Amino acid sequence: MSATLSLAWKSARNRKVTAILSILTVAISVILLLGVERIRTQAKSSFANTISGTDLIVGGRSGQVNLLLYSVFRIGNATNNIDWKSYQEFSQHRSVKWAIPISLGDSHKGFRVMGTNHSYFEHYRYGQKQNLVFTKGREFQQLFETVIGAEVAKELGYQIGSEIIIAHGISDVGFSRHDNLPFKVVGILAPTGTPVDKTVHVSLEAIEAIHVGWESGANLGNTPDAQQLQNRDFQPKQITAMMLGLKSKIQTFALQRQINTYTKEPLSAILPGVALHELWGMMSVAEQALMAVSAFVVIAGLLGMLSSLLTSLQERRREMAILRAMGARPRHVFSLLILEASSLTFIGILLGTFSLYWLLFVAAPFIQQSYGINLSVITLSNYELSLLALVQLAGTVIGFIPALRAYKQSLSDGMTIRI
Template sequence: MHLLRIALASLANRRFTALLTVFAIALSVCLLLAVERVRHEARASFASTISGTDLIVGARAGSLNLLLYSVFRIGNATNNIRWTSYEQLAAHRQVKWAIPISLGDSHRGYRVLGTSQGYFEHYRYARSQPLRLREGRPFAADPFEVVLGAEVAEALHYRLGDDLVLAHGVASISLLKHDDKPFRVVGVLARTGTPVDRTLHISLAGMQALHVDWQGGMPARGAARVSAEQARAMDLQPEQITAVLLGLHSKIATFSLQREINEYRGEPLLAILPGVALQELWSLMGTAEQALFVVSLFVVLTGLIGMLTAILTSLNERRREMAILRSVGARPWHIAGLLVLEALALALAGALLGLALLYLGIAAAQGPVQAHYGLYLALTVPTLYEWTLLGAILAAALLMGGVPAWRAYRQSLADGLSIRL
């Protein structure tokens, strides 16, 4: 206890250097814990990009490819699904709801998704949160209505009632546009932090209306062109779609229905479990995740080395102090213990300040981070893993404190009471 009081008094005497050291350790601890929080939440958010969907069905190809184009709007399907196959899936006794999706067009670099009203009712993300409209309404009977994701509306400055023209294909700059069939913005979704924000949603009838007069990927010419008014009067039921999202009555039936779909004889289909496919995709990005963690560890190590440097630098200046302590009866291990306690006190103060900075940062950034990136950073007590990290930091500080302690232990009273210049 006496050594602790002496250690704290010594640090108070060198308060400016001590505070700088504590602050450097605090910043490194805050960064490490913040990275861990973000890594954990990013993984959870990534896994819940789509939630509540039991199966995703598409043309037979790779499971990751199916996941990428159906959920993340990346890439294209190798083939489509016949509408009759979708109807059989939707009518299956185990299927509670089915959401058809159709991809293929874009608008200024953002993907267009053709779907049904069930998309707004059943699609879930991030721990089963439903889609919400920030303003407006879902598309209705008119095929030329569009509901924008939050990022599309903000980036392109669209408002309710604005007209826009979709382009054929997914290139950011397209020479083939559906100029004769403009869509009107009727709704804007609230931000989700998922690919939904970067998507324009239209009805399947609208997707079909865009291409009723297209053949071989090119628009018809002259009298063969179909106007928007003529398209409204036509039967716009699609013949093909890109994929289907399925929700089942019972989770127990998931694997049996998946096997049944994969063995479907009408056409080659593939059914995947989105959670399994998401974990497989995340594992491919594990190298970057671990690299971020390693960088954070090196930042913490840098802070601790700064602490070691500060203590070692002060040793020569404190030889008179050490000699006085020895002259009044302090043993060499007292001197060594004093320096170890100083190192521990600096690391502990830095860890506590780092925790405080972490929670202040989470409280300040919680709303914006969730709104823009879909990451919910909860103000919870540190997890067991985080306590383990903090314990490892304190243990490392003790080890580093042993270096100046060993040097002080080796110094003898022969250093004298005089100040060395």
Template sequence: MKTMILLAWQSLLNRRATALLTILTVAISTTLLLGVEKVRTQTKASFAQTISDTDLIVGARSGQVNLLLYSIFRIGNATNNIDWKTYQTLSEQKNVKWTIPISLGDSHQGFRVIGTNQDYFRHYRYGSKQPLSFSQGEMFHGLFETVIGSEVARKLGYQLGDKIIIAHGISDKAFTRHDNLPFVVTGILAPTGTPVDRSVHVSLGAIEAIHVGWGTGTRLTNASQIGALDQQYFEPKQITAVLVGLNSKIHTFALQRFINNFPDEPLSAIMPGVALHELWGMMSVAEQALMVVSVFVVIAGLLGMLSSLLTSLNERRREMAILRATGARPGWIAGLLFLEASVLTLTGIVTGMGLLYSGLWLCHDWLLETFGLFLPFSPPSIYEWILMGLILSAGMLTSLIPALRAYHFSLADGMTIRI
């Protein structure tokens, strides 16, 4: 066995250019497979952890996926709004610990504007119950102050103290902008990998103020007019949705039934986890497509290795004949080729793992800030070890083809090759 290992090593050194290309092929296949798998699993995990520690989301009567999309992912629009008195009634329920009102409908250069209050920054959780944090500044206090997400700040180049103009509706056109009442950036949130990064947050009072007289053409022309108005102008009349946290999860179903049967207006209360699971199930085709791509990448890599081995085998037929002539048995020669291919596969897997984790270490912050994709720098999971074992097994099985061919080479065939 020691002689076979030494001979295999010397053979690989003599064909180092071909061996390196084979290792690189397997390494790239391994990197892509594990990389795509990490993206797939972490995307699913991040998707499921877009919101956490919130027991119910309440909105106008609608399907739970639609309610989840517009309230959390800022996609689409609400079927209707919720009366402010209804929100106050919900907040006063004895089992309710906290509530976060949300008002949607405005935008800023393609980013959704979220009207809310300071409870949003105190109670909103994502991931594993992680709170929102500020990379710069603090939460808004004044009427025309705003807190922006990390992606808004990065793409639009905003800094603390900059002024921004909010537009009425989703399309940001000149005639829809509230350019008479600019907002000052007082805080920039740290990246979360969630839709929070792509949101502009203002107070509920500010949402009311910029729409005073909007429908009649008597809107405010500047912020100095605010002091002349009674504060009742700035109490919301309606909001879009409510995030609810309870004192105990035991009361979740009871409160959900109460809200779904609310007598004053038609409402829907959904549990975020259930709605997220349903939404991900609708996108399972994309998840399966990623898996198929991963598998075909590995197959392509193994076929490349097989092609390389078969090509080199034809070039080594005289070498095999000499080994036979010196007493090597056909099974020994087949074992030699099997060992060489196994070493190449194993080395390629190790190299691929090194490439993957080096890339994760170097690009971790960039991926989070650019794509909002959080890929933790953690040891391989059991599933990833299984995948690497499958790649090694597939590589060893692939090597049986050239090994069996070498087994059937005869001494006469090797000695009569024309060069």
């Protein structure tokens, strides 16, 4: 076996350009195959880790995916708001342990602004029930104070004490900005890999204060200044959604049914885990399409290697004939071609795997910053190892085709073969 391996290595060295191209073809195929799988699993994990420990999310009557998207992922807008009295009623429900109110609708330079209260920093969990941590500063306490996510601070270069201007609505344009009511940054949250990193957090009272004089959706020109607003007491009239944590999981479905049949206003209560599963199910078509594309690329790569082996085989008939004259049996020639194909595939797999890890190391910060997906540089999973084993098996099987041809030719070719 060692002699055959040594001979295969020397044969590959004599055709190093063809061998290198075959290895690169397999490597690129492996990079795409494992890359798609890694992004798929990490994206799914990032979605699942966005919210943890919340039993119910309540919003205006709508589909559960839409409610999940705007309340947790800050994507889209609510169909209806929730009356503050409804929030108070359910936050004080005997089954509810804690409640987090959320008010959305404003923005700052492309980042969503969220109004909330102390419960958010105390009870909101992500990942494996991890709580929010401040890298700098503290929670907001005064009316015009704000806490920003890690990505907001990084991209806009904000520090503790920086002043920001919030814009009315999603489009941050000049005529929609609350220019006379700047907010002071008093806290910066640690990175979470979730939409929290891209959120500007203010108090619910601040949301009410900045919209005094904007009741019609535009500035009517009679907006009080910050000093005048500081002396007022504000209570929200409406919020966008609320997150509920219950005293017992057993009470979840009973409270969900009670909220969904609430007669005072149309509300929807969803289970985050179920909504996440439905959301991922909607994306499964794209997921399967990516896997199919990567599988076809692997097949194309292996066919490219087969083509190069068959092309070089015609040029190597004299080599095979010499080996037969020196005492090599047909099965030795057969084994040589299979071992060569298997070795090229194995080297391609190694190169592709190491290249993927290097790409992940380089691209992970950019992907997390741009898409919020945390690509961890972790060891290969059992499923990924099985994919690589299938590629190795396919590469070995591919070697049987030129090996069979070489086997047949070596039986009939002699030293006087004409090429």
